[in-house]
Amino acid sequence: MKRVSVDIGGTFTDCFVAWGDRYIESKALTTHQNLALGFNEALKTACRQLDISERELLSQVDSVRYATTLGTNALIERKGPRLGLLTTDGFRSSVPLTRAKGYGTGLPHKQQMDVPNAQRPDPIVPIPMILEVRERVDYAGAVVMPLDEDQLRDRLRELVDLGAEAIVVVLANSVVNPVHELRIREIFLEEYPGHMLGAIPMLLSHQVVGRKGEYVRAMSTIIDGFLHQVMYHGLGTLELNLRNAGYDKPMLCNHNSGGMAQLNSTDALQTVHSGPVSGIAASEHLALQTGLGNIVATDMGGTSFDIGIVVEGGIKHYDFNPVIERWMVSVPMVHLVTLGAGGGSICHYDRMFQTVQVGPESAGSDPGPACYDRGGMKPTVTDADLLLGYLDPANYAGGHIKLNPRRSKQAIEAHLADEMDESVVDCAKLIKRTVDANMANGIARELRTRGYEPEHFTILAYGGNGPLHACGIARALGVKTILAPPFASVFSACGAGNMSQLHIHEMSTWTTLFDANRQAFFSDYDRFNGVVEELERRGREDLLRQGFEPAQVRYRLELDMRYGNQRVETAVVTDLNRVTAPEHVLKLIEQFHERYGERFGAGSQTPEAGVRINTIRVCSYIEHPGIRFRSIRPPEKLLPAPPPIGTRDCHFVGVDGARKTAIYGEAALTPGTRIDGPAIVVTRATTYLIEPGWRYTAADQNAVWFTRLDA
Template sequence: MKRVSVDIGGTFTDCFVAWDSHCIESKALTTHQNLALGFNEALTNACGDLGISERELLSQVDSVRYATTLGTNALIERKGPRLGLLTTAGFKSSVPLTRAKGYATGLPHKQQMDVPNAQRPDPIVPIPMIQEVRERVDYAGSVVMPLDEDSLRESLRILVDKGAEAVVVVLANSVVNPVHELRIREIFLEEYPGHLLGAIPMLLSHQVAGRKGEYVRAMSTIIDGFLHQVMYHGLGTLELNLRNAGYEKPMLCNHNSGGMAQLNSTDALQTVHSGPVSGIAASEHLATQTGLGNIVATDMGGTSFDIGIVVEGGVKHYDFNPVIERWMVSVPMVHLVTLGAGGGSICSYDRMFKTVQVGPESAGSDPGPACYDRGGLKPTVTDADLMLGYLDPGHYAGGFIKLNPRRSKQAIEEHLADDLDLPVVEVAKLIKSTVDANMANGIARELRTRGYEPENFTTLAYGGNGPLHACGIAKALGVKTILAPPFASVFSACGAGNMSQLHIHEMSTWTVLFDANRQVFFSDYDFFNGIVEQLEARGREDLVRQGFTPDQIGFRLELDMRYGNQRVETAVVTDLNRITGPEDVIRLIEQFFARYGERFGEGSQTPEAGVRINTIRVCAYVEHPGIQFTGIRPVGPGLPPPAPVTTRDCHFVGVDGALATPIYDDAALTAGTEIDGPAIVVTRATTYLVEPGWRFRAAEQKAVWFTAIDSIPATTRSLS
């Protein structure tokens, strides 16, 4: 297998190259003005390790896969075209009102508690750019009012005259019957063919989001339209860069649904948060292949700290109405929680509580932390780690970035030390303990609100800063072990290379499997099977268009089910692709019963209220071979550590004064090596910090376990 996968983050561009039996990790600073530059630098570094040229490598790899934050940045910076919106008459205010929840949606938790002082986000589509269309389709798909085509033509002229660069169409109940949305596109092309207006794109909501919910479907289509241009040019530039370097195959883009596709089969909305989702996909592969069971995936990069959950058995946690920036949308996205707790998170003085506040603002890659010496003036988590002695100023990121301790000291003194009346080192300790506690609290809150306990999960700590803060997170979380997985510093990029090509299509439905009032079971099997066949056909078409044959394509059926009129829906993955009789209906109800009990506790099920399917979802996929994770669990007695390359004075939370700390290099990653803290293992890609009271144990593929020494049996402890 020869493959390149890239995760373009807010601070670093991570590159993972699988070259037969070699796996190469590489990093470069993200170049936001032209993402191709950062990718080229990271790829050049990887090629240097392999001893080949970039052109030779790209001419032989089977695929190049991208996960990028380009869409996220475009939303934050409001870089996009002027949009026009066509909607059903009477629904003109749906988007501006934002379901009356727009004040708080997407805000940090503290600001959500102060909704009266919150501000609505600036609208993507201003009110003057919203036009109504006279038409109506009811909930069952019946046409109540035909489309007024004369009124439509006038509305289109108004939007074009006002400078619309893209048009989105969101009609009520179009997911059940899209006839009017399709007719609008026909009329638009008649009135304004591409050769007249430069092919203004028109997006139809039923093709972007398949579930009911007018506001969230509207925002899904609006954001997709808003990002269309910047994603087309940004990813097009990346693809052109590959062409110029000798890569002739289609470029693949990772999706936030947990799959990937070619660029010509990717919606802009699907790329948002695709980088962190790739890390969750890698965690799922790791859990499946090594039998680790339940996993909580934590990615501490330069900009943020991302949390995802992988439950044993392969049941994914999806957000079916995720929040992107400040808007709720209606696309299935792998569940992800993001905290402003990365290495570049800016630290400030909290005057109310007279302590340190970490994030959510980030210094990014330009100018970056103060120690990068690129013009950053505010202290960050990385500056604190440098002051505590954990980072080597001359060999950070393999020596590609030289750190300036004087800048870190100056930034902490000016912005924090005077207000706190503490020495710089004590302030740095406070920063570290605060960020570790924030991350641990985020993990605990995410697990416990879903009915899980942290001790029943294996916590993964990856990303460029994950292994550096692993022990601190574990202590604050109250767990005794934590795992830095293989290729920890570029684990999300590794996951991007392991994804399968996948497309998800869904449709809202009102399918009552058991009617509690009439005491009857569902019997319209042709109706249900017809929807499944239609969704399978759309997924098959997507993948055949990308060069696959129908026999290579697999399908997975997922159903959003609920008891009676409950608000809460539970996703059920079933191996039944068709319903052929009463026994299949009973089987679906039993699968829902079991899944509901796992989620909310056995005995909480209420089948007497009735059972209903609200959404039918089909995942069409083609499996690809990926990196195999093996030998992750420690086996046999530990090996003594190699000789340290040097010793450095380091400061630790809860320890007075500096401790002489041995520093190790890559040799410490030999499988079986055990090192008791305090110790530091420095590699080109990341830094492993072993705090006092913890043990470092290396496993296969450069995986590392951190274990609290007081939890290790005395007979085992004496071997080291």
């Protein structure tokens, strides 16, 4: 297997190359003005390790896969086209008003509680660009009011005159009957054919989202339309760069659903958060191949700290109404929580509580932390790590970035030390303790709100800064063991190389499996099977368009079910692809009953209220060979620490004064190597910090266990 996988983050571009039995990891700074430049630099570093040219490598690989934060950045910076929105008469205010708690969506808990100062996010579509058309389809799909085509033509002209660069169409109940949305597109092309308006896109909501829920469906389509242009040009530049370098196969993009697809089969909305989701996918494969059991995936990069959960058996948690930026959308996305706690997170003095606050703002890669010497003036977590002695100024990021400790000292003095009347070192230690506690609290909150305890999980610490803060996170969390997985610094890029090509299609339905009023079971099998067949057809066509044969396509059926009129829905994965007999209906009810009990506790089930299916979802996918993880358990024969390559004075949280700390090189990654802290292991890709009272044990494929000495 020869494959290139890339994770373009806010600070670094990570590259993972599978070249037969060799796995190569490399990094470069992300070049936001042209993502291809950062990719080329990371690929060049990998090629030097393989002693091969970039053109020769790209001509031989079977695929190049990208995970990117391009869409996330575009939303934050509001870089996108001027959108126009057409909606059903009477629904014009549904998007600007958001939902009842729209003022707090996407904000930290503290800000959500500050209701007097609450403000809803600025709308992506300006209110004058939202126009109504007369039409109506009821909940069952019957046309109650036909589309007023004359008025529609006036509305289209008005949006074009107002400067719309893309048009989004969101009509009530169009997921049940899309006839009016389809007719609007026909009329638009009649009035404004391509040779007149060029390539102005029109997005229909029923093609983006298959579930009911007018507001979340509208926001999904709006965000997809807003990101369309940015993603088209950004990813198009990456694909053109590959073509110029000799790569002649389709470029693949990772999706936040846990799958991937070719660029021509990828919606912009599917790429948001695809980088962190790739890390969760890698965690899932690691757990399945090595028998790790329950896993908490934690990715500490340069910009953020991402948390995901994979329970035993490789079952991921999904969000079916995730929050992207400040808006709730309606796309299936692997569940993750993002905290502003990366290496580039900016630190400032909180006057009210007289302490240091870390994040959520980040210095990114440009200008970056103050120590990058690129114009950054504010202190960051990386500046604190440098002044505490953990980082080598001359050998950071494989020697590609030279750090300037003087800049870090100036930034902390100006923004923290003078305000707090503390020494620079004490401020740096406070930053380290604060960011570690923030990450530990995020992990604990995420697990306990779902009914889990941290001690029942293996915690993975990866990303460029994960192994550097692993001991601090474990100390604050109260756990005694933590794992830096294989290829920790580029683990998300590694996960991008393991994903299958996958498409998810879903449709809202009103299907009552057990009617409590009539004491009757569902019997309209043809209607149910017809919906499943239609969703399978859509997924199959997606994959056939990418060059696969029908026999290669696999399907997985998922149902969102609930008791009676409960608001809470539970996703049920079933091996039944068709329902043809009463025993199939009973099996679905039994599977729902069991899954509901696992989630809310045995005895909480209420079948006497009736059982309903609200959404039918089909995952269509192609299985691909993936990267093989070997045993991550340390060998039975442990090795003494190799000779250190030097020493450095380091400062640690809870320890007075500086401690002379041994520094080790790549030799410390030899499986079986055991080192007691304090010590530091420096590699080309990352830095492993072993704090006092902790033990470092190396395993295969550069996996590392951190264990408390009293464990």
